[in-house]
Amino acid sequence: MLKKLIKYDLKSMSRAFIPMWILAPVVSLLLSFSIRGTIAWANSSIPGRQMLTLGNGILTAVMVILFIGAGMGLLIMTVVFVIQRFWNGLLKEEGYLMFTLPVKTWELIVSKAVTATLISSISAVVGVFSAIILAVCSTEEVVRTLAMAWKYFLSYLIHVDPIFWIDLVLFILVLVAGTVKSIYHVYAAMSLGHLFQTHKVVGSCVSYIGISMVVSIITNIIGTVVSLALPDDWTYYWGFTYREGMFGMLSAAYLLYMLVFALLETMVYHVITERILSTKLNLE
Amino acid sequence: MGGILIQCQDVWKNYGSQRALQGLSLQLESGKIVGLLGPNGSGKTTLIKILNGLLTPDRGLVLVDGQEPGVYTKSIISYLPDKPYFAGWMKVTDLFDLFEDFYEDFDREKADHMCRALQIDEGQRMKALSKGTKEKVQLILVMSRRAKLYLLDEPIAGVDPAARDYILTTILNNYNPEGTVLISTHLISDVERVLDEVLFIQYGQVIRQALVDDIREREGKSVDELFREVFRTVPFGGGEW
Numbered sequence: 001m002l003k004k005l006i007k008y009d010l011k012s013m014s015r016a017f018i019p020m021w022i023l024a025p026v027v028s029l030l031l032s033f034s035i036r037g038t039i040a041w042a043n044s045s046i047p048g049r050q051m052l053t054l055g056n057g058i059l060t061a062v063m064v065i066l067f068i069g070a071g072m073g074l075l076i077m078t079v080v081f082v083i084q085r086f087w088n089g090l091l092k093e094e095g096y097l098m099f100t101l102p103v104k105t106w107e108l109i110v111s112k113a114v115t116a117t118l119i120s121s122i123s124a125v126v127g128v129f130s131a132i133i134l135a136v137c138s139t140e141e142v143v144r145t146l147a148m149a150w151k152y153f154l155s156y157l158i159h160v161d162p163i164f165w166i167d168l169v170l171f172i173l174v175l176v177a178g179t180v181k182s183i184y185h186v187y188a189a190m191s192l193g194h195l196f197q198t199h200k201v202v203g204s205c206v207s208y209i210g211i212s213m214v215v216s217i218i219t220n221i222i223g224t225v226v227s228l229a230l231p232d233d234w235t236y237y238w239g240f241t242y243r244e245g246m247f248g249m250l251s252a253a254y255l256l257y258m259l260v261f262a263l264l265e266t267m268v269y270h271v272i273t274e275r276i277l278s279t280k281l282n283l284e
Numbered sequence: 285m286g287g288i289l290i291q292c293q294d295v296w297k298n299y300g301s302q303r304a305l306q307g308l309s310l311q312l313e314s315g316k317i318v319g320l321l322g323p324n325g326s327g328k329t330t331l332i333k334i335l336n337g338l339l340t341p342d343r344g345l346v347l348v349d350g351q352e353p354g355v356y357t358k359s360i361i362s363y364l365p366d367k368p369y370f371a372g373w374m375k376v377t378d379l380f381d382l383f384e385d386f387y388e389d390f391d392r393e394k395a396d397h398m399c400r401a402l403q404i405d406e407g408q409r410m411k412a413l414s415k416g417t418k419e420k421v422q423l424i425l426v427m428s429r430r431a432k433l434y435l436l437d438e439p440i441a442g443v444d445p446a447a448r449d450y451i452l453t454t455i456l457n458n459y460n461p462e463g464t465v466l467i468s469t470h471l472i473s474d475v476e477r478v479l480d481e482v483l484f485i486q487y488g489q490v491i492r493q494a495l496v497d498d499i500r501e502r503e504g505k506s507v508d509e510l511f512r513e514v515f516r517t518v519p520f521g522g523g524e525w
Binding site for chain 2: 089093096100197
């Protein structure tokens with residue numbers, strides 16, 4: 001049943017996102033051509049080039065605005081859709097349909113979370129891809145710099161400590177877990193807001209801030225305890241271990257802590273959301 | 285007649301300080317068409333939503349086919365809400381696909397046939413349909429299931445008399461005769477002819493449960509007349525209507 005739910009959620013979300021996913025790289029490609037043209041005209045010695053350069057400059061400015069607009073649009077759309085698909089899809093009229101399907105409540109929540117994570121991840125990848133297109137196609141200079149950076153990176157990889165790969169994998173996992181956690185944070189806040197008799201939107205916002213404050217207090221306590229537990233001169237050892245190539249170990253430990261904390265947060269948010277929607281559902 | 289299909293015992297539900305159900309108790313058997321009758325705000329929709337699992341009662345026992353509202357009860361209940369619940373982007377055919385995917389008792393052929401009979405284009409998006417057509421699609425979805433329990437919340441409210449006849453005939457021709465149909469309405473005269481049993485509900489309590497034939501034979505009244513008698517209120521300034 002979960003697969004079927006994800007199929008329908010993906011269908012409802014992707015139809016709005018696919019145009020944006022196509023638009024963002026296309027705009028960056030056009031923008032890069034525009035920048036390339038402006039630079040070429042500026043460097044040429046054709047009479048009256050100033051006017052042509054000005055025209056190209058205006059075009060470039062328009063393309064920059066379009067690019068920023070597409071990027072912002074993608075970001076805002078992602079956030080709005082994550083909120084809207086949960087709020088409208090489960091807690092408003094559409095919830096009549098979803099909550100009368102013969103599926104478990106956790107399946108409805110997980111389906112929304114999986115879809116939102118996928119959409120957010122694809123949007124992020126499209127955003128990065130568009131920026132790369134913009135950089136690579138704009139000027140030869142950028143291409144040369146990037147090629148050099150890539151070459152340097154590859155040569156670095158040959159001598160790199162194996163812990164680097166663990167760090168890299170952990171970093172990617174932290175990014176994904178962080179996205180899932182942020183989505184569930186919003187879900188838990190909306191579920192708590194659903195408990196309010198009136199002003200449910202305000203209740204959700206207050207809940208979101210309240211949860212953030214609690215998490216902040218907990219992380220501060222953990223930070224304080226850890227810093228008290230460490231020897232006073234640990235920063236000296238940090239410098240020492242860095243020289244010994246142990247920096248990766250320290251960052252791996254920190255990334256692991258972030259990953260575990262994000263997973264724990266996600267679990268708590270899921271339990272809050274599931275319990276409220278299972279035992280306190282009130283689609284009035 | 286079958287066994288007990290719905291059992292509610294001392295069910296309470298408040299919306300803040302407003303009381304919707306106040307210790308409601310009832311039992312309904314399978315294989316009947318039952319009218320859930322009461323004035324506006326008497327608790328009809330609240331009861332239906334509790335049976336569906338869309339609302340959680342504050343306390344009390346609710347059983348449908350022997351089980352508390354959950355995955356099983358949802359698989360045997362076909363629910364017609366009092367307002368459309370579709371996402372605007374969905375096409376009629378998307379909804380049929382969804383019902384086919386999730387409900388084993390959904391008869392796709394029957395739904396397609398009803399669509400053709402009503403000249404509804406399955407390729408149309410829900411947001412492009414008129415209010416009346418949306419209601420028809422909703423009715424097709426509900427009545428194309430071979431459910432054990434049909435919960436119909438105000439199916440004829442807000443439509444013209446011709447449409448009421450059409451809706452009631454569709455229900456009568458398509459429901460699973462082994463199942464129970466619970467129709468919530470305050471338009472008694474229109475539904476009276478199809479009912480086997482009635483439940484009068486007021487202030488969140490069942491104040492009367494009776495067979496329609498008994499009302500006619502023993503009291504010599506129609507359900508509509510009895511309803512007007514039970515729920516009569518004195519008009520402001522006194523006098524009779």
